[in-house]
Amino acid sequence: MQRKPPPSMQDKYAPADIEQAAQAHWESSAAFRAVEDPSRPKYYCLSMFPYPSGKLHMGHVRNYTIGDVLTRYHRMRGFNVLQPMGWDAFGLPAENAAMANNVPPAQWTYDNIAYMKKQLRSLGFALDWARELATCRPDYYKWNQWLFLRMLEKGLAYQKTGVVNWDPVDQTVLANEQVIDGRGWRTGAVVEKREIPMYYLAITKYADELLTALGGLPGWPERVKTMQANWIGKSYGVRFAFPYELDGKQEKLWVFTTRADTIMGVTFCAVAAEHPLAARAARDNPALAAFVEECKHGSVMEADLATMEKKGMPTGIFVRHPLTDEMVEVWVGNYVLMGYGEGAVMAVPAHDERDFHFAKKYRLPIKQVIDVPGKSFSLDAWQEWYADKQGSVCVHSGRYDGLGYEAAIDAIAADLKAKDLGDKQVQWRLRDWGISRQRYWGCPIPLIHCDKCGTVPVPDEQLPVVLPEDCVPDGSGNPLNKRPDFLDCSCPKCGGKARRETDTMDTFVDSSWYYSRYASADSANAMVDERVKYWLPVDQYIGGIEHAILHLLYSRFWTKAMRDLGLVGFDEPFSRLLTQGMVLNEIFFRKPASGRISYFNPAEVELKFDDKGNRTGATLKADGQPVESGGIGTMSKSKNNGVDPQALIEQYGADTARFFMMFASPPEQTLEWSDSGVDGSYRFLKRLWAFAAGVRETVRGAPGLPEKLPEALAAVRREVHLNLKQANYDFGKFQFNTVASAAMKMLNALERAPKDADGHAAVAREGLSILLRLLSPITPHVCHHLWRELGYEAHHGDILHAPWPEPLDAALAQDEIELVLQVNGKLRGAVKVPAGASKEQIEEIALASEIAQKYMEGKPAKKAVVVPGRLVNIVV
């Protein structure tokens, strides 16, 4: 009769039981509670907090698994780790949900938080929940308001007008995503641009530091730094004026250009529709007035402005060229942005592509003023070199003829300066950050409007200005405007009746400093306290690449503003940054001859394959009829290609979900969803379980490694250590997919080890102790369980704090190594050489080998390339 297995080590891998048990153990021992401890190096690992949209999506699972793996890895490396979690809880979707379900955004948000928190717990993340925060709580956003007032005092926050999308039917401001093809999403009305007063944060005051400090962020991906640098867009140019006389007054039309070397090629100027000169010209020109009006319709998005048809109209106003005194006509162009530079540009159609096409369209003169030797200029079509700076020389430019790009700019800037009509200037593409939103579900801007005293800041002792949580928006503007209990207040200055500001803050404000708040989450009297000094800056920040510019730039700015207010002592919030790729899945749809396209979730679709495994088609499970494939795309509601993590966890367990997420692709790349890939991950964990169960008894009682192992076992041990070496290298690169591969290879090797050979138990014992520790950051539950079951805990303690394994040279040593043998660069075989052989010895052995002799066909060797440890290439 067979011996009954101990009750805690069942034959079958049952993730639900062991995961619950592991999570209960962590919870009862407060294992993830982070406590400041100056005697140990700290590691603050942060994943971007989620918007509580309802339930976790795969992107969250991926993001938080990456963070959790790093956190657990560093804990085993001896760091005092902090991994907190919170909620980016203000935002538009809550208002949309409110409209759809007639439920207040607050309630919807809090319900979502409760559900998603449960999901995060079930994934076994090593989070310190004691530091949880939600940006929609008054004790959090109070400090948004407080810092805003400090910025106002310092002149870092100020008011000016800004352009917004206006829906004339709903009488409301629309977000860019609510404008579809230039029309309001709900009303279908053509959207207008409207200028309204708004509050701005002077991020441009920090432009220079935000740019140069990128150089001090070696832990950031190059591509993110490049994107930010381009976004900030420092350009050196010349600001100068075209003088003109109008209405009996001497005026100047100021423009900025980075190509002052082409100034002699100016044939017209263009101003934005909002430019004062355009308004002045439209006053007595109805056609122009109509055109200016037309320019006000349509989207405010840069992508739309850049791709729309370039249109213009002459104003009839002429300005004088500052160097030639020629008269140049001013046009209104729909492509000139009021918000950038001076809202006016000089046009040099010969050397600017946009100006070139504009000039061709309206038959304006084109005058070549730079030349590149060997190229010929033609008015027929635009050529790339027309805009070259390198190797270009001025022509048809009078006294500037023959000068190169930089020399010409120097000379021209000096001449403009002498005439008091311009000078060199540094220009930034970065604009100040408009934070006003005409929406309800956000942080109230702490200002009061008084008829007598004007706009008055709310006194600190009256903070926070609390947002009422029972409003239900209906799409017709901010519901706060209908709330007298919020609106009515007394003026802090004169005590008279006053009205509260109803605009709320951009949600990017909320997310610009939450990482600091985690360090002092319970601090009631200060935005941040002493503990920030211990934990900050964040050692590792992890989030989607879609945040590469805005969120990360705003956070960097906010940190510098807090620093300059004496609140924190660091310059940059995130020392290292990992930008994770998106999670994608296949899109299936049917498009009936008439009617709307309908999308089908991949779970409802069955795939057809031929004998060779090639895809031949796809059918809907429900009716067996074919569906079309729309390629691969980001998981989204609109394409119905999302996979619910909850179903995955319930069917396979958290460890399988986590393992698959790490195995499927490296963190920075996109991840394609695959149901069968999940099966494979599950199979691996089952195999791990079965192997551990099979050797449990022998491993528990195993002696140490013998002096000399039989060759077969030495090879297995070498394989384990070799893969550990590889995995440690990959861990350093955050390449967790190959760490997972290495773990699989280790298990493959251990399974192949001859069971009856002397020393098998010792090799299995060492191998499993390495494998479990290596895997524990990725699949913590099963590793926690097996670590205890196999008796490792008695020696090394809880696997959470077990020392990270290192490969041993003794285990890696080999007497003989195999080198690849090439003849004329073609792979022909392999030769065995002693491990310590010199290049000369290797060459000799290779030339003498049978394979080399065969493929050299009796010809003498011209040379031999020896790459130690790799290959020999014989060239004949």
Next chain:
RNA sequence: GCCGGGAUGGCGGAAUCGGUAGACGCAGUGGACUCAAAAUCCACCGCUGGAAACAGUGUGGGGGUUCGACUCCCCCUCCCGGCACCA
């Protein structure tokens, strides 16, 4: 349009400094076990030709550098992210 990134078998991906392309896994095919199925295990598995040995070919496309190129250089195509009120 501008800025940034990517493309490797049927699929996800690997290849550390220019040195065996396709590790590991999935799918597929054949087999073992089973009354049968599931699960599990073993073998094969880039493409073309070939019974096989083997030969040729192959990292989005075109050109170049090199004894040797997925990797470096030049040109092109397609896909993805961002573009300031989605978060």
